[in-house]
Amino acid sequence: MFAIERLNKIKELLFSKKRVDVMELSELFSVTEVTIRRDLDKLEQMGVLTKTYGGAVLNEELVPAAQAVEEDDEFIEEKRMIGRIAARLIEDGEAVYLSPGTTCLEIARNLQEKRVTVVTNDLRIGLALKDFTGVKTIVTGGDLAHSSSALVGGAALQLLQGIYVNKAFLGVKGVHFDAGYTTGSYDEAMIIQAVRRIASEVIIAADYSKFDQRGFAKLGDLSLAKTLITNKQIPSEYKKHFFEQGVKLFTTFELE
Incomplete structure (x- = not known):
C-alpha cells in the first residue's frame, strides 16, 4: 500500500470512529509505529486531527x-x-x-x-x-x-x-x-x-x-x-x- 493510500484509510477511520490508535494502525497496515506517527504528523499539519498520547482524535472544529x-x-x-x-x-x-x-x-x-x-x-x-x-x-x-x-x-x-x-x-x-x-x-x-x-x-x-x-x-x-x-x-x-x-x-x- 502506498503512503497516500494509507493516509486516506486513516482519514476514513477517523471520520467513522473519531479517534485512532498508533498500535492498532501499525498492525492494520503492517508498518512500524514510527511510520504511523509520521502519517499522523502529516494529517495534523493538514488540520485533519489532533495527536494524543498513543493516537489521535478527529479535529471536529471543522464541523461547527x-x-x-x-x-x-x-x-x-x-x-x-x-x-x-x-x-x-x-x-x-x-x-x-x-x-x-x-x-x-x-x-x-x-x-x-x-x-x-x-x-x-x-x-x-x-x-x-x-x-x-x-x-x-x-x-x-x-x-x-x-x-x-x-x-x-x-x-x-x-x-x-x-x-x-x-x-x-x-x-x-x-x-x-x-x-x-x-x-x-x-x-x-x-x-x-x-x-x-x-x-x-x-x-x-x-x-x-x-x-x-x-x-x-x-x-x-x-x-x-x-x-x-x-x-x-x-x-x-x-x-x-x-x-x-x-x-x-x-x-x-x-x-x-
Whole structure:
C-alpha cells in the first residue's frame, strides 16, 4: 500500500470512529509505529486531527465552522436545491469528483441512497459522507487552504494522477461571458485543471448569485462544461447563450 493510500484509510477511520490508535494502525497496515506517527504528523499539519498520547482524535472544529458558514449563507436554499438535482444525475456504480464548497457539500448530502465512489479535496464533504454505507469516499491529501476545508498542493495533485471519474461536479466563484468560469484561488484552479483531465464529464454547479461575477483564477471559458445546474433566476442572456451552445441547463424551477 502506498503512503497516500494509507493516509486516506486513516482519514476514513477517523471520520467513522473519531479517534485512532498508533498500535492498532501499525498492525492494520503492517508498518512500524514510527511510520504511523509520521502519517499522523502529516494529517495534523493538514488540520485533519489532533495527536494524543498513543493516537489521535478527529479535529471536529471543522464541523461547527462549516455550520456557521451555512447559517450566514443567504443562498443556502438555492444550493440545497442544486444538490438535489445534481444527485439525480449520479448513477450507482459511478465514480465522481466533488469540488470544495457549500454547493458540492449539498450534493454530497443527497447521496444517502447511492452506491458510488466520491473523490474530493474538501474535508467537510468527507465528513458529510462518513455515515453513508454505500459511498466509498476518497479524500485527497494536501495542504489545508487558509480559512477553508479545501486541500490543495502537490499531495492532492498526486492522488489525482492515475485515477478516473465519470463525472466531476465543480462549484465556482464566478460565471462571466468574458472571464468564463472562475474560482477563488490559483491553488484551487490547479486542482480543477487536474480533475478536468481525469473526468469523462464536467458539470458546473453554481447558484444564480455567481452569474456576472469573477473569481481570482480562471478555470476555463463557458464552453468548459456541457452541463450546468443552477437556479431559475439566472439572467436571460445566459440562458440564451447556453441554449445556443447546446449546454444542458438544469434549473431548480421544477423543485419550487
